[in-house]
Amino acid sequence: MDKIPILKMGEFLLVTIQVDLYDRLALALENDLINMVSKTEARGVLIDISAVSIVDSFMGRILGNIASMSKIMDAETVVVGMQPAVAITLVELGLTLTGVYTALDVEKGMELLRSKIGYLPLDEENLYDDLN
Amino acid sequence: MMTLTKEKLTILREPDVIFFRNKAKEYAVKIGMSLVGQTKLITAASELVRNMLRYANGGEAILEIVVRNNIKGVRLTFADKGPGIKDVKQAMQDGFSTGKSLGLGLPGAKRLSNEFDLKSEVGKGTTVTIIRWKNGL
Numbered sequence: 001m002d003k004i005p006i007l008k009m010g011e012f013l014l015v016t017i018q019v020d021l022y023d024r025l026a027l028a029l030e031n032d033l034i035n036m037v038s039k040t041e042a043r044g045v046l047i048d049i050s051a052v053s054i055v056d057s058f059m060g061r062i063l064g065n066i067a068s069m070s071k072i073m074d075a076e077t078v079v080v081g082m083q084p085a086v087a088i089t090l091v092e093l094g095l096t097l098t099g100v101y102t103a104l105d106v107e108k109g110m111e112l113l114r115s116k117i118g119y120l121p122l123d124e125e126n127l128y129d130d131l132n
Numbered sequence: 133m134m135t136l137t138k139e140k141l142t143i144l145r146e147p148d149v150i151f152f153r154n155k156a157k158e159y160a161v162k163i164g165m166s167l168v169g170q171t172k173l174i175t176a177a178s179e180l181v182r183n184m185l186r187y188a189n190g191g192e193a194i195l196e197i198v199v200r201n202n203i204k205g206v207r208l209t210f211a212d213k214g215p216g217i218k219d220v221k222q223a224m225q226d227g228f229s230t231g232k233s234l235g236l237g238l239p240g241a242k243r244l245s246n247e248f249d250l251k252s253e254v255g256k257g258t259t260v261t262i263i264r265w266k267n268g269l
């Protein structure tokens with residue numbers, strides 16, 4: 001069976017969804033992510049859906065599940081890169097992604113995650129000073 | 133109303149959902165529907181196909197390109213021989229579900245379509261028809 005790779009980036013996990021998920025793949029991802037959060041003690045999960053052209057109530061529920069399960073394990077979830085057409089459609093469908101934060105792209109998502117878990121952005125100038 | 137193209141697909145398993153969605157998208161692209169329109173159409177289609185699989189163990193999905201007053205649209209029909217819906221008015225309400233779900237599929241699909249029609253008879257089955265016009269809002 002296909003699998004969606006989960007990347008570990010420091011304290012965060014990054015998932016890039018490249019295809020429209022069929023149900024079994026989506027459920028497997030939900031499972032894998034929860035296991036990874038618990039194993040790595042990640043503080044945040046970033047889900048990049050910029051390549052996803054449809055989010056229906058099933059997919060929305062999966063995203064919501066991931067967020068609420070992660071929350072129990074002390075990790076926040078940010079969905080990044082939702083296409084405008086998908087966002088408009090979700091509103092009309094009536095689906096609210098409870099507990100899911102959204103950001104424009106992975107970078108903004110990382111910033112949001114850092115602020116959520118109480119991290120200040122890395123101050124590069126200070127870092128440079130320290131090195132001197 | 134006139135039908136230009138028509139195709140019938142049998143929906144029996146979960147992978148058929150994505151196959152059908154892709155087909156519906158093809159039809160929408162063919163008539164020049166906007167990206168938002170396409171997305172609304174396939175999202176509605178996805179909800180209705182899922183319902184058919186979940187509550188009626190599958191059924192038939194028909195794709196059509198139709199014309200009315202010189203305007204093209206995509207009409208999708210979902211017909212099953214499942215248990216039918218006892219109280220259609222109730223089923224059309226946001227949040228009503230006998231499947232312990234969100235109860236968004238039917239009312240959401242209606243909002244996402246320009247035209248929506250549901251006929252159901254207990255013990256006989258359910259048929260849902262939706263249309264999205266090329267320039268529909």
Ligand SMILES: Nc1ncnc2c1ncn2[C@@H]1O[C@H](COP(=O)(O)OP(=O)(O)OP(=O)(O)O)[C@@H](O)[C@H]1O
Nearest residue numbers: 183187216223229230231233234235236237238258
């Ligand atoms: N094809 C069908 N045959 C029989 N009953 C159906 C059919 N489609 C919908 N229903 C009934 O109507 C109810 C509402 O459907 P709707 O799609 O709005 O919500 P849901 O499927 O329960 O939840 P969601 O779609 O949000 O996951 C269902 O719970 C089911 O009882």
Ligand SMILES: [Mg+2]
Nearest residue numbers: 179183237238
């Ligand atoms: Mg449904």
